[in-house]
Amino acid sequence: MEDNLVIVESPAKAKTIEKFLGKQFLVKSCFGHIRDLxxxxxxxxxxxxxxxxxxxxxxxxxxxxxxxxxxxPVKTVWLASDEDRxxxxxxxxxxxxxxxxxxxVKRIVFHEITKDAIQRAVKNPRGIDYNLxxxxxxxxxxxxxxxxxxSPVLWKKIKPALSAGRVxxxxxxxxxxxxxxxxxxxxxxxYRVTAIFSISDNGKETEFKAELSQKFDTKEETxxxxxxxxxxxxFVKDVITKPAKKSPAPPxxxxxxxxxxxxxxxxxxxxxxxxxxxxxxxxxxxxxxxxSVNLSDLAISTIKNEIEEKYGEQYLxxxxxxxxxxxxxxxxxxxxxxxxxKHSVDGxxxxxxxxxLIWKRTIASQMSDAxxxxxxxxxxxxxxxxxxxxxxxxxxxxxxxxxYFESKDDETENGENGKTMLPIxxxxxxxxxxxxxxxxxxxxxxxxxxxxxxxKKLEEQGIGRxxxxxxxxxxxxxxxxxxxxxxxxxxRDYCVLTMAxxxxxxxxxxxxxxxxxxxxxxxxxxxxxxxxxVEHFKNIMNYNFTAKVxxxxxxxxxxKMKWNKMIEDFYNPFHKKVESTTETATKNKGERLLGVxxxxxxxxxxxxxxxxxxxxxxxxxxxxxxxxxxxxxDQSIETITFEEVLELFKLPRNVGKYxxxxxxxxxxxxxPYIRHKSLFYSLVKDVDDPLTIELDRxxxxxxxxxxxxxxxxxxxxxxxxxxKLLNGRWGPYVSFEKKNYRVPKKIDAATLSYQDCxxxxxxxxxxxxxxxx
DNA sequence: CAGTGAGCGAGCTTCCGCTTGACTT
Numbered sequence: 001m002e003d004n005l006v007i008v009e010s011p012a013k014a015k016t017i018e019k020f021l022g023k024q025f026l027v028k029s030c031f032g033h034i035r036d037l038x039x040x041x042x043x044x045x046x047x048x049x050x051x052x053x054x055x056x057x058x059x060x061x062x063x064x065x066x067x068x069x070x071x072x073p074v075k076t077v078w079l080a081s082d083e084d085r086x087x088x089x090x091x092x093x094x095x096x097x098x099x100x101x102x103x104x105v106k107r108i109v110f111h112e113i114t115k116d117a118i119q120r121a122v123k124n125p126r127g128i129d130y131n132l133x134x135x136x137x138x139x140x141x142x143x144x145x146x147x148x149x150x151s152p153v154l155w156k157k158i159k160p161a162l163s164a165g166r167v168x169x170x171x172x173x174x175x176x177x178x179x180x181x182x183x184x185x186x187x188x189x190x191y192r193v194t195a196i197f198s199i200s201d202n203g204k205e206t207e208f209k210a211e212l213s214q215k216f217d218t219k220e221e222t223x224x225x226x227x228x229x230x231x232x233x234x235f236v237k238d239v240i241t242k243p244a245k246k247s248p249a250p251p252x253x254x255x256x257x258x259x260x261x262x263x264x265x266x267x268x269x270x271x272x273x274x275x276x277x278x279x280x281x282x283x284x285x286x287x288x289x290x291x292s293v294n295l296s297d298l299a300i301s302t303i304k305n306e307i308e309e310k311y312g313e314q315y316l317x318x319x320x321x322x323x324x325x326x327x328x329x330x331x332x333x334x335x336x337x338x339x340x341x342k343h344s345v346d347g348x349x350x351x352x353x354x355x356x357l358i359w360k361r362t363i364a365s366q367m368s369d370a371x372x373x374x375x376x377x378x379x380x381x382x383x384x385x386x387x388x389x390x391x392x393x394x395x396x397x398x399x400x401x402x403x404y405f406e407s408k409d410d411e412t413e414n415g416e417n418g419k420t421m422l423p424i425x426x427x428x429x430x431x432x433x434x435x436x437x438x439x440x441x442x443x444x445x446x447x448x449x450x451x452x453x454x455x456k457k458l459e460e461q462g463i464g465r466x467x468x469x470x471x472x473x474x475x476x477x478x479x480x481x482x483x484x485x486x487x488x489x490x491x492r493d494y495c496v497l498t499m500a501x502x503x504x505x506x507x508x509x510x511x512x513x514x515x516x517x518x519x520x521x522x523x524x525x526x527x528x529x530x531x532x533x534v535e536h537f538k539n540i541m542n543y544n545f546t547a548k549v550x551x552x553x554x555x556x557x558x559x560k561m562k563w564n565k566m567i568e569d570f571y572n573p574f575h576k577k578v579e580s581t582t583e584t585a586t587k588n589k590g591e592r593l594l595g596v597x598x599x600x601x602x603x604x605x606x607x608x609x610x611x612x613x614x615x616x617x618x619x620x621x622x623x624x625x626x627x628x629x630x631x632x633x634d635q636s637i638e639t640i641t642f643e644e645v646l647e648l649f650k651l652p653r654n655v656g657k658y659x660x661x662x663x664x665x666x667x668x669x670x671x672p673y674i675r676h677k678s679l680f681y682s683l684v685k686d687v688d689d690p691l692t693i694e695l696d697r698x699x700x701x702x703x704x705x706x707x708x709x710x711x712x713x714x715x716x717x718x719x720x721x722x723x724k725l726l727n728g729r730w731g732p733y734v735s736f737e738k739k740n741y742r743v744p745k746k747i748d749a750a751t752l753s754y755q756d757c758x759x760x761x762x763x764x765x766x767x768x769x770x771x772x773x
Numbered sequence: 774c775a776g777t778g779a780g781c782g783a784g785c786t787t788c789c790g791c792t793t794g795a796c797t798t
Binding site: 060 | 777792
């Protein structure tokens with residue numbers, strides 16, 4: 001029997017630590033928080049100093065009873081949860097829930113999982129830090145109060161089942177604000193002038209590119225300039241050469257790993273986390289939910305060996321990085337390979353690639369700067385005062401670039417800027433001009449957020465924690481506030497003026513612009529909810545709200561403030577505002593009056609309906625019912641035009657009768673359809689237009705589908721016409737009472753009898769538990 | 774899984790952070 005029970009948060013960590021501690025220590029994991037506020041109601045006694053009402057989370061009942069049993073006989077229970085607010089609270093909840101005698105409890109902390117660090121921790125135990133626990137309780141209670149008081153206001157004023165919270169609502173606001181910036185953005189164009197020169201060196205001609213020091217607003221100005229160049233002479237007026245350097249990025253933390261995996265590997269935020277989890281569980285990397293850029297001394301010394309051996313001493317530069325993150329709690333190390341000398345891992349491709357990324361970033365963080373030489377040459381034009389500038393960059397020493405280079409979010413559209421090498425240029429060198437181009441360039445609206453760039457923004461504001469970035473991204477999408485979507489680009493003409501051989505020519509070229517892939521768009525619901533919250537709860541929707549309360553949590557943690565006092569000061573005015581808003585605020589359906597219907601003379605509105613955004617003609621009165629039409633997926637209440645709404649009401653159309661029954665054309669969730677005898681037939685994409693399709697073609701499509709369906713049927717049975725044996729996408733199946741049952745592969749479906757089918761249904765595997773939405 | 778859309782009132786929804794599996798096609 002062991003004398004000691006050690007409890008950590010993660011099972012993978014438990015496994016590692018057990019090896020370091022020896023036989024007298026049993027190491028177990030509690031899997032994070034074991035207790036939380038009761039689920040069914042507020043879970044806070046507001047009248048009683050906001051005292052929280054806790055319960056053991058249902059999925060932790062087993063863990064708790066096991067830990068309770070194991071903790072009874074041991075002499076000492078070591079609580080080794082993380083050294084941050086949440087970790088301290090977990091330790092305290094363990095004491096309370098397991099009913100541990102505080103005399104036999106020792107609280108220990110370590111930031112890195114090495115033998116040294118753990119043995120040191122065991123020699124320096126302490127008690128529970130109740131100030132830190134109270135800071136966590138304040139955080140928890142505040143979030144519950146905000147979430148559970150704001151959400152019901154939305155149910156009453158906008159739509160049921162909506163949600164609001166300190167973190168998610170601000171995340172949505174970032175996306176809504178950005179979208180509005182984009183829609184009010186006016187693109188302007190200017191002309192960028194570039195030239196190709198050549199210089200002769202011992203009879204050898206070398207060409208290089210230069211750009212005019214100024215841009216022109218109009219085509220006329222550009223033409224005027226180009227004409228001035230017809231008979232110009234060019235020479236090098238000035239050459240400046242400057243040394244420059246680039247430094248490596250710090251080791252990965254959760255947010256930077258998510259960003260780089262998104263940019264370099266195209267992973268979504270949640271994909272990155274699940275791949276990293278696998279690597280962590282296999283002991284290949286350190287913990288992946290961290291906000292610390294710190295590397296353990298042991299890690300640094302093995303990195304040092306690795307760099308010296310593989311690249312040489314001149315590539316080594318040991319660096320200590322400091323966290324720049326507001327409110328970083330630094331309970332762990334940075335994300336790095338567990339064993340630096342392991343350059344790659346076996347397993348799925350995703351794991352290999354993510355591991356490689358982590359390995360490179362870790363190594364590069366301890367390597368020397370890259371040294372560059374930047375050259376800028378000014379080229380005089382004899383006929384006018386403007387100058388051309390040719391800039392070039394030469395890598396003198398690659399340093400960390402040998403291993404790794406961090407990507408940027410806003411890679412410029414034409415990545416040809418600067419990175420080129422120039423020929424050797426000297427002052428007074430004469431140059432020959434080959435060509436000059438004046439190219440029309442348009443300004444771009446600010447970019448929409450990707451999952452990863454939203455995480456970056458949230459982190460900068462101190463909103464959310466490493467363990468919650470991925471869940472936040474899914475919450476705002478699951479609630480229907482935000483949509484990850486693709487936007488096709490639009491074609492745009494631009495003008496290129498070319499001066500070559502003393503000839504000015506003009507070309508119109510076409511580019512595709514504004515293509516967006518996997519970007520975050522606010523939905524209509526998202527915008528209406530956001531505007532409502534901003535109007536009535538400015539304080540909470542302020543980007544600084546989290547930073548402000550974090551400061552107060554810190555004061556609680558350092559014992560300078562009482563947690564229930566802090567909550568009270570927040571709650572009193574907040575609760576009043578909730579009550580007054582519930583009472584007085586008008587219902588907000590995002591309604592917008594677009595104009596008057598030319599046919600009926602009634603008003604046309606767009607607003608949020610029970611099933612999403614809709615357009616409406618006329619109002620509900622006793623004798624009159626309005627006409628409705630749903631908005632399409634790519635339309636929004638905010639930007640849809642009057643003409644586009646009229647277009648929506650052209651469907652459904654009646655195109656005539658077939659087999660004495662009306663045939664109508666409509667537009668549904670899955671695109672345009674034909675409806676006949678309450679059956680649906682899809683139109684063919686890019687062939688049939690729902691607004692113009694006629695009866696003959698509709699009948700053709702109906703007959704096509706009927707023919708296909710006939711082929712689908714393997715057998716029907718006279719005993720029960722509702723039971724059908726059909727051929728489907730995944731092979732033969734039995735269709736009965738709107739449910740489908742697979743025919744096992746071994747059986748030849750054509751041989752089945754009615755009774756066989758009934759048996760198949762009876763013996764079908766029980767319906768698996770439903771997937772959560 | 775395509776159609777709907779008022780208003781009433783039943784009963785329901787909802788937060789953030791800490792951890793993993795257990796699910797589906």
